[in-house]
Amino acid sequence: MNYHRLLALASLALGVALAQNARAQIPSSARVIDERTGAAPDLTDDYGDYASVSVSDPLEGFNRVIFKFNDVAYTRVLRPMVKSYERVISPPVNQAIGNFYDNLRYPVRLVNCVLQGKFTRAGLETKKFAVNTLGGLGGFIRQSDTIPDIAKLPREDLGQTLGFYGVPHGPYLIIPIFGGFSLRDLGGRLGDTVVSPTGWEYIRIGNHKWAGELEWEWQTAITVTDTLSTMPAVLDLYIQMKNAAIDPYVSLRDGNRRYRDAETAR
Amino acid sequence: MVIRSLFQESAAMSLARLLRSTLTLSALLAALASPAAPVDEARAALGNGIDEVSAALRERPKQDDLIAQLDTLVEKHFAFTTTTRLAVGPAWRDFSPVQRKQVEHLFSKLVIRTYADRIAGDTAPDITYGAPTELKAGRVEVPTVIRIANNTYSIIYRLELDSGAVPPRWRVYDVVAEGVSLIANYRGQFEPILRKSGAEGLLETLSAKIAEPSAR
Numbered sequence: 001m002n003y004h005r006l007l008a009l010a011s012l013a014l015g016v017a018l019a020q021n022a023r024a025q026i027p028s029s030a031r032v033i034d035e036r037t038g039a040a041p042d043l044t045d046d047y048g049d050y051a052s053v054s055v056s057d058p059l060e061g062f063n064r065v066i067f068k069f070n071d072v073a074y075t076r077v078l079r080p081m082v083k084s085y086e087r088v089i090s091p092p093v094n095q096a097i098g099n100f101y102d103n104l105r106y107p108v109r110l111v112n113c114v115l116q117g118k119f120t121r122a123g124l125e126t127k128k129f130a131v132n133t134l135g136g137l138g139g140f141i142r143q144s145d146t147i148p149d150i151a152k153l154p155r156e157d158l159g160q161t162l163g164f165y166g167v168p169h170g171p172y173l174i175i176p177i178f179g180g181f182s183l184r185d186l187g188g189r190l191g192d193t194v195v196s197p198t199g200w201e202y203i204r205i206g207n208h209k210w211a212g213e214l215e216w217e218w219q220t221a222i223t224v225t226d227t228l229s230t231m232p233a234v235l236d237l238y239i240q241m242k243n244a245a246i247d248p249y250v251s252l253r254d255g256n257r258r259y260r261d262a263e264t265a266r
Numbered sequence: 267m268v269i270r271s272l273f274q275e276s277a278a279m280s281l282a283r284l285l286r287s288t289l290t291l292s293a294l295l296a297a298l299a300s301p302a303a304p305v306d307e308a309r310a311a312l313g314n315g316i317d318e319v320s321a322a323l324r325e326r327p328k329q330d331d332l333i334a335q336l337d338t339l340v341e342k343h344f345a346f347t348t349t350t351r352l353a354v355g356p357a358w359r360d361f362s363p364v365q366r367k368q369v370e371h372l373f374s375k376l377v378i379r380t381y382a383d384r385i386a387g388d389t390a391p392d393i394t395y396g397a398p399t400e401l402k403a404g405r406v407e408v409p410t411v412i413r414i415a416n417n418t419y420s421i422i423y424r425l426e427l428d429s430g431a432v433p434p435r436w437r438v439y440d441v442v443a444e445g446v447s448l449i450a451n452y453r454g455q456f457e458p459i460l461r462k463s464g465a466e467g468l469l470e471t472l473s474a475k476i477a478e479p480s481a482r
Contacts, residue, residue, distance in 0.1 A: 047352065047355050047356045047358075049401075050447065050449050050450045053450070053454065151418075152411065233417075240380065243379075244377070244380040246452070246472070247455045247458070250454055250455045250458070251455055254451060254454040255446045255451055258445045258446045258447070258450065259444050259445050259446050261445065262444060262445020262446075
């Protein structure tokens with residue numbers, strides 16, 4: 001799910017511009033730069049602008065094996081499943097389901113805003129929750145999109161809170177099916193389920209009923225629909241990144257790290 | 267009551283209109299007085315590029331026409347040489363001129379192919395431009411927020427001034443989507459290959475990648 005927002009990768013500039021198997025070309029600027037590098041002092045000594053990100057990956061060999069396993073699982077099992085899901089559930093309905101679960105995760109965002117001392121944003125999250133729950137049929141419609149100050153609130157989670165307090169990422173791990181996490185983010189993800197109403201153990205619906213007492217059918221249904229609603233976008237992004245990559249493992253690992261760091265900085 | 271409030275409203279509106287036209291006029295005068303700052307030029311060039319490209323795509327011309335059209339547009343709006351050079355990194359210095367052209371050719375082909383499928387959108391993108399900043403002389407980045415199908419994404423475009431062109435133009439050389447730079451992401455993948463097998467190794471890997479069919 002971490003890659004959800006990477007979906008954007010250039011789909012509008014690079015993406016929009018570069019069309020159907022357009023013949024690759026060498027822009028005439030090639031000449032310009034070559035002349036520059038040949039004649040003038042080295043204007044192109046700007047490689048430091050893109051220092052590479054260092055991801056601690058002591059388990060790379062092992063991770064790559066799981067990565068391969070996941071690749072097969074995503075492309076051979078999950079993708080066909082998602083395709084049939086999409087045939088039954090139309091995109092707007094799926095979006096509504098996604099909105100609903102996202103709205104339910106409000107406690108996760110609230111708790112982590114507070115833990116990081118972001119009280120203004122905690123207030124905005126509460127406003128957003130109220131608007132979407134009351135004005136958006138219990139969260140199915142994202143009414144908050146029409147209100148500028150709560151239309152795009154950065155997500156918060158425990159992994160980011162840990163990062164905020166300087167906890168290092170630790171080693172990179174690939175978990176079967178769930179994908180890649182730094183140890184820190186994995187711990188955060190597990191911790192977040194404690195406050196998330198969609199988490200396994202702590203679901204509470206209606207009559208102050210705790211998940212321990214909730215029938216397993218309900219638990220399963222909730223987990224599965226929650227997961228399926230985000231799946232089409234995630235798998236699309238995965239396939240796209242895989243197609244683009246020379247080494248998909250490295251591309252996704254580094255991309256994940258940069259994305260998480262950018263998210264934490266917000 | 268109604269009439270009175272209507273009157274007040276229209277008075278307020280005409281005042282607003284007056285104010286606005288004064289503002290526009292003074293902005294115009296300011297623009298005439300001083301040449302546009304690089305950041306504004308870059309921002310305008312980006313908006314222009316995105317508009318032109320999405321317009322071309324929305325017209326849905328025949329395949330051949332579209333490719334020809336996009337060739338021109340890509341050349342006009344993207345600085346692929348810089349993208350390639352920065353993705354390769356310092357090892358670029360060891361590339362022969364021929365190798366440089368080859369790697370740029372293959373790399374742009376890969377990027378084009380990858381994103382080609384994504385762009386069949388019929389809806390015009392909803393883009394909000396943020397305040398551009400100058401990274402260094404001749405380099406500007408423009409933050410944007412883009413809405414696609416109920417999701418918003420933060421995308422930063424980096425543009426460089428191509429002063430060799432007449433007239434000089436601003437072109438995109440990097441796209442940073444949600445913190446992930448296109449250049450940086452490829453740099454990380456190229457590095458181990460270059461370390462292990464140099465320029466020729468990278469060329470081989472790129473050709474092999476392009477030859478393999480893309481997954482759907």
